[in-house]
Amino acid sequence: MTTILSIQNVDKFYGPIDRGVHAVRQLSIDIPKGEIVALLGSSGCGKTSTLRMIAGFEEVSRGAIAIAGRPVHMLAPVKRNVAMAFEGYSLYPPLTVRENIGFALKASRLGKAAVEKKVAEIAGLLEIEDILDRYPSSISGGQQQRASLGRALVRDADLHLLDEPMGQLEPQLRAVLRGRIKHFIKERGLTAILVTHDQTEANALADRIAVMEGGVLQQFDAPQTIKERPANLFTGTFVGEPPMNVFEAFVTGESDGIKLRLPDGLALDYEQGAFARDVRDALLRRQRVVIGIRPYAVRRARDGMPATVSANQWLGDQTHIAADFAGGSLVLVEHDRTRLERGERIGIRIDPQNLHVFDAGSGAAISHGAELA
Amino acid sequence: MEHTSTLERVLRGAALALVVIFFMFPLFWIFMMSFQTNETILRIPPSIVFEPTLSNYAALITGRLETAAGTLEINFLRTLWNSVFLSVTSVAVALLLGVPAAYAFARHKFRGSEDIAFTLLSFRFAPPLLVLLPLTIYFQQLGLSNTYFGLVWVYQLICLPLILWIVRGYFEDISADVEYAYRIAGHSWFATFRKIALPLAGPGIAAAGLLAFIFAWNNFVFALVLASADKQPVTVGALAFVTASGIQYGQIAAAIVLSITPTLALALYAQRYLVEGLSLGAVKG
Numbered sequence: 004m005t006t007i008l009s010i011q012n013v014d015k016f017y018g019p020i021d022r023g024v025h026a027v028r029q030l031s032i033d034i035p036k037g038e039i040v041a042l043l044g045s046s047g048c049g050k051t052s053t054l055r056m057i058a059g060f061e062e063v064s065r066g067a068i069a070i071a072g073r074p075v076h077m078l079a080p081v082k083r084n085v086a087m088a089f090e091g092y093s094l095y096p097p098l099t100v101r102e103n104i105g106f107a108l109k110a111s112r113l114g115k116a117a118v119e120k121k122v123a124e125i126a127g128l129l130e131i132e133d134i135l136d137r138y139p140s141s142i143s144g145g146q147q148q149r150a151s152l153g154r155a156l157v158r159d160a161d162l163h164l165l166d167e168p169m170g171q172l173e174p175q176l177r178a179v180l181r182g183r184i185k186h187f188i189k190e191r192g193l194t195a196i197l198v199t200h201d202q203t204e205a206n207a208l209a210d211r212i213a214v215m216e217g218g219v220l221q222q223f224d225a226p227q228t229i230k231e232r233p234a235n236l237f238t239g240t241f242v243g244e245p246p247m248n249v250f251e252a253f254v255t256g257e258s259d260g261i262k263l264r265l266p267d268g269l270a271l272d273y274e275q276g277a278f279a280r281d282v283r284d285a286l287l288r289r290q291r292v293v294i295g296i297r298p299y300a301v302r303r304a305r306d307g308m309p310a311t312v313s314a315n316q317w318l319g320d321q322t323h324i325a326a327d328f329a330g331g332s333l334v335l336v337e338h339d340r341t342r343l344e345r346g347e348r349i350g351i352r353i354d355p356q357n358l359h360v361f362d363a364g365s366g367a368a369i370s371h372g373a374e375l376a
Numbered sequence: 377m378e379h380t381s382t383l384e385r386v387l388r389g390a391a392l393a394l395v396v397i398f399f400m401f402p403l404f405w406i407f408m409m410s411f412q413t414n415e416t417i418l419r420i421p422p423s424i425v426f427e428p429t430l431s432n433y434a435a436l437i438t439g440r441l442e443t444a445a446g447t448l449e450i451n452f453l454r455t456l457w458n459s460v461f462l463s464v465t466s467v468a469v470a471l472l473l474g475v476p477a478a479y480a481f482a483r484h485k486f487r488g489s490e491d492i493a494f495t496l497l498s499f500r501f502a503p504p505l506l507v508l509l510p511l512t513i514y515f516q517q518l519g520l521s522n523t524y525f526g527l528v529w530v531y532q533l534i535c536l537p538l539i540l541w542i543v544r545g546y547f548e549d550i551s552a553d554v555e556y557a558y559r560i561a562g563h564s565w566f567a568t569f570r571k572i573a574l575p576l577a578g579p580g581i582a583a584a585g586l587l588a589f590i591f592a593w594n595n596f597v598f599a600l601v602l603a604s605a606d607k608q609p610v611t612v613g614a615l616a617f618v619t620a621s622g623i624q625y626g627q628i629a630a631a632i633v634l635s636i637t638p639t640l641a642l643a644l645y646a647q648r649y650l651v652e653g654l655s656l657g658a659v660k661g
Contacts, residue, residue: 058556058560059560079564080559085560086560087556087560089557093554093556106561154561158561
């Protein structure tokens with residue numbers, strides 16, 4: 004498969020190199036043709052800087068970017084053959100929505116009829132046919148965002164960059180459009196990079212997700228892998244809603260197995276054979292680890308470890324129960340309506356196959372439940 | 377609708393009337409004076425009943441001023457033309473230099489950009505007299521004194537900072553992403569400047585240009601020192617009516633009426649832009 008985008012050891016500094024703000028650190032990513040990639044992270048994680056470097060609006064401080072095999076990091080945006088949808092819409096105020104979308108095709112020298120056809124098609128996809136002749140100032144934020152998205156998608160570029168493309172849409176429409184846009188991109192074999200802080204959007208649209216934090220790429224994998232095998236503590240806690248429960252634990256090897264001691268005198272006991280050999284060795288080399296368990300994987304059991312309910316929320320389709328546990332707080336999710344009073348004592352069970360173990364120092368993952376023997 | 381009592385409306389009306397009278401009365405009085413002879417103007421007590429005469433305007437247009445001491449040649453129309461030429465040229469030059477500079481200051485943060493922009497603004501704080509003396513000496517040595525070129529150059533001290541700072545505010549108000557969107561669709565940055573930035577900042581540029589025109593037109597001291605009779609604008613030219621044999625109030629009034637007409641018309645026509653330009657651009661800075 005041909006590589007459309009290749010980012011090699013890219014650094015971005017705002018201000019002087021090596022002394023300014025280090026926004027992106029040693030980023031390397033290869034994206035093959037036809038793939039949809041999401042850059043996921045919180046504000047200031049470097050995802051938008053990365054996108055703007057690809058588009059050519061920010062200089063690359065160090066490293067190289069190639070699009071379709073052509074080094075572009077020294078080229079002006081106009082020469083990179085990329086299309087972009089901007090977070091702030093950035094429609095041209097004096098043009099109608101139709102002209103705004105069609106305008107992007109001017110450089111491609113298509114005939115008038117062909118432009119009309121393309122605009123109509125994209126307008127249908129995004130449900131903006133009724134506002135095609137209105138001006139940007141007279142339509143809502145969500146409509147402007149769809150017009151801006153249409154202006155990017157209508158183009159026949161090597162790479163489509165979408166910066167928070169659906170942030171302003173109503174939830175229902177967003178769900179519908181996600182599916183349609185993904186289909187549209189896949190059908191035409193386009194390559195797209197989308198920047199988002201919404202993990203649902205990343206999961207729904209992307210073939211692979213690049214999780215970023217502090218300018219560093221944390222993990223670059225399929226959504227499923229990121230969820231099941233987070234590479235480190237950051238990815239583990241950042242991806243997943245509600246977030247993963249984490250506790251510090253001390254590892255002790257006993258004759259009959261491995262013990263993970265939690266605060267408050269609690270301990271998780273595992274048999275020797277519960278972990279694969281290399282994982283067991285890795286565990287036993289450490290004294291302190293961080294264990295993580297997803298709220299969906301926490302079970303209530305009469306004979307489980309003691310916890311005290313501190314909050315109980317029915318969200319309409321699931322119950323989120325917060326409980327004081329092992330000197331910290333733990334959230335568990337149940338799919339039916341559970342009535343538990345504040346202060347009520349419950350039992351908690353954590354199955355080894357749902358446990359994620361991270362190094363206490365570096366945060367790197369040591370083992371995931373799936374790796375249990 | 378907010379409820380306002382009759383009393384409040386009356387008081388508000390009275391206050392507005394007071395303000396209007398305060399500012400408009402001098403204009404009104406000068407307008408009246410311009411149709412009177414010196415005798416009726418200086419009469420005590422003053423009266424608004426008089427026999428109007430066009431002699432003041434006639435004297436200005438023919439350029440011959442009859443005084444008790446004889447006939448004085450005054451080339452008033454020439455000074456009016458000088459004002460028009462100097463102001464228009466100065467504003468044109470300032471727009472040509474200032475608009476691209478404003479764009480650069482708004483869009484690109486480079487080393488010392490704020491310092492340069494502020495230095496340009498500081499030309500507006502400095503009292504003109506501070507620079508006039510050295511400038512006169514330089515201009516004499518360079519052969520620039522009493523030339524249109526030299527005057528237009530000095531007028532940049534008035535026009536350039538004004539245009540630069542107002543227009544910069546307007547450029548900063550345009551989202552940079554709109555320009556990026558245009559550039560990524562296959563256009564150079566210069567095309568983007570011309571097709572996106574300039575039209576969007578159009579009203580601001582017009583406002584800044586108008587303001588600069590008015591300031592240039594009203595300038596007195598630069599032209600007084602650096603220009604002699606044939607290059608003088610109307611503000612300096614009006615001094616000629618202070619003659620050895622007395623002050624020609626009627627002609628001064630007529631000259632003022634003629635000289636404020638162009639700027640007044642311009643200001644009335646573009647009132648909305650002017651207010652916007654002054655408040656928005658300048659305050660943002």
